[in-house]
Amino acid sequence: MENFIPEALFSMLERRDELSVAERKALESLSWRQRSYGDGDEIIPERSEPTESCLLVEGLAARSRQLANGNRQLTAVHVPGDFVDLHGLLLKVMDHAVMALAPCRMAFAPHSEVRRIAAEFPHLGRLLFMTVAIDAAIQRNWIACMGRMDPLRHIAYLVCEVYCRLDVVGQVKDRAFDFPVTQSEVADLVGLSIVHTNRTIQELRASGHVTWQGNQVIVHDWDGLARLADFDPTYLNLVRRPR
Amino acid sequence: MENFIPEALFSMLERRDELSVAERKALESLSWRQRSYGDGDEIIPERSEPTESCLLVEGLAARSRQLANGNRQLTAVHVPGDFVDLHGLLLKVMDHAVMALAPCRMAFAPHSEVRRIAAEFPHLGRLLFMTVAIDAAIQRNWIACMGRMDPLRHIAYLVCEVYCRLDVVGQVKDRAFDFPVTQSEVADLVGLSIVHTNRTIQELRASGHVTWQGNQVIVHDWDGLARLADFDPTYLNLVRRPR
DNA sequence: CGTTTAATTGAAAAGTATCAAAGGATGTGG
DNA sequence: CCACATCCTTTGATACTTTTCAATTAAACG
Known part of the structure; x- marks a missing residue:
């Protein structure tokens, strides 16, 4: 190549x-x-x-x-x-x-x-x-999410994390990103059954912080979502400094 | 020093x-x-x-x-x-x-x-x-344990892992090791409530593979325990080779 | 020996998985 | 463009697991 x-x-x-x-x-x-x-x-x-x-x-x-x-x-x-x-x-x-x-x-x-x-x-x-x-x-952080967060917060956290990481490489446009995973894959990510994952995603939608239709996720209210998930991006080390 | x-x-x-x-x-x-x-x-x-x-x-x-x-x-x-x-x-x-x-x-x-x-x-x-x-x-591996293993297997897995890691530094004697943690700490390790952790440890004892009294853990039947936990030590990289 | 912390138990409430089925979307061949 | 098949999402009902609450027993400590 x-x-x-x-x-x-x-x-x-x-x-x-x-x-x-x-x-x-x-x-x-x-x-x-x-x-x-x-x-x-x-x-x-x-x-x-x-x-x-x-x-x-x-x-x-x-x-x-x-x-x-x-x-x-x-x-x-x-x-x-x-x-x-x-x-x-x-x-x-x-x-x-x-x-x-x-x-x-x-x-x-x-x-x-x-x-x-x-x-x-x-x-x-x-x-x-x-x-x-x-x-x-x-x-x-995933361990903490799985062990001590309820499913709603856990999935909200996943959205926050993917959002931040995609943003680093320019894949977030207008607060939206492409997330081409099935709910069955989300279930395997968060360790829940498919059915419960589906219901939790519906709950997350109902919270109003995000739209999640098909492969597209739109974050309407970042602060609210981050507050819901208790998301603190420190662990992603998104700070430019000598290392 | x-x-x-x-x-x-x-x-x-x-x-x-x-x-x-x-x-x-x-x-x-x-x-x-x-x-x-x-x-x-x-x-x-x-x-x-x-x-x-x-x-x-x-x-x-x-x-x-x-x-x-x-x-x-x-x-x-x-x-x-x-x-x-x-x-x-x-x-x-x-x-x-x-x-x-x-x-x-x-x-x-x-x-x-x-x-x-x-x-x-x-x-x-x-x-x-x-x-x-x-x-x-x-x-x-912890993520996999938390997401997809039942509590009994998860705690059995924890015992297997700690056993192997302590063994590397010579802290296992006669299949027994010191594990000075409270059940409340075990609960925070595996992400369960204290009560359920207690019941699961009792279940593990009842399986006959281990004795776990106070801070001492004795593994009577390593193979059985490893089979129960589906424990494969590959991930611990206990193999001496050029790296 | 009293005090504190840890382990254990029972019962009720809450949460989650499983089973079974119905909609929806997408793609293919006719 | 329709019929059909497939895969994914959604729903309802039930069984099971886990948490929570409230005590009780056991062990450790000064």
Whole structure:
């Protein structure tokens, strides 16, 4: 893939710290390989041992864990700009799968090269690993949502988070964004049954803070929604500062 | 603190990869500062901006998130050897607190020095950031437990995980370990009410796989317990290989 | 030995899952 | 353009799980 420029990754990182020209060039210099996936496709299988890190360029993806009882839990959502598989670089064996929630374009770069630029540019390396730490922070919040929030607030929180993360990469227009997931997928995100998820989404609509029809979500009243969900974006680290 | 040797950290890392002499020396050379905490003490406050990373040397700690509705959710347990606050190095502002679940001894090292050795020894840096990725993997599993497992399996899973992690640092003897947490804390770990947690622990005892009296947990039938919890330790990355 | 904290129990209320079915939207082939 | 199939959303009713409230018992501590 000649001359692939990971723009969304730049947005994601530069929202948190400054990237030097050399660092940008280093990221561009990786031998990126691009590939597209259809809705529901498996991007990285559970138990596989990837040799490339992958970056979500376009679309929406999720981490998925299949349980013995047949249930599925989605443990993370990924938006364009997310370096989805740095985890695999550090951990070797996938303990979960990565799947496309919608048609996706992914860009892959060899672990060896990522390791090399991380060693050569320690600050860039820290920024890359920071994205892993941000993923961890997001997951901690999900744990809190699942354990101690009622379904209405939990789903409201999900909307707030996705809104903020999509906004970073310019995918929110006029307080609206595209969220191409079925209610069954939302159920697997929040850990509820489909029926209860449906009723909760209706309740959220009735609260008046959002319109959520088909794949489009419009946030009419951000402050009210954030208050409802007790949403504090600190954990997303949307502050530009030396790291 | 002259000549502090982070033995538990060595065990933790060497269980995953080989440490060179230079890397060990680099870790020993940090200007460690040690401090003790009592049961329930706050080690790192929410919203603080730590300038030191902290390592749990002895005791048991947890990450804690306080919600607006007054509820508390514990999002991680930490055992000796865990570099609890690398997150703070990468993320700057704490989005949660770290607290002592039992009397703890912590060792602190300045972020600047940790950054320096990570840059100077890229492989060691990767291993340190690997611990963040392992924390993330653990949290993903917690999400799956909370969302899609019934309480009995969830608590069984917690026992399996703590067992494995304490075993890495030599804290399991004769299939038994010390687990100095109240049922109210277990409730905040798994996201259930105290009453239901109590009943579930009784159910777990009745299954015959474990004895859990006071602070001592004895696992009589590891295979049975792991089968009950659908526990697969892959995500703990307990395999020694180049990373 | 009294005081406090933690563990345990019972019963009622609230929340959630499951089952079964009915609408709605979309896409295909005739 | 219609008939049909498919997938998703929505609804109602019932069974089950979990929380909450209110006590009681047990253990730890000065």
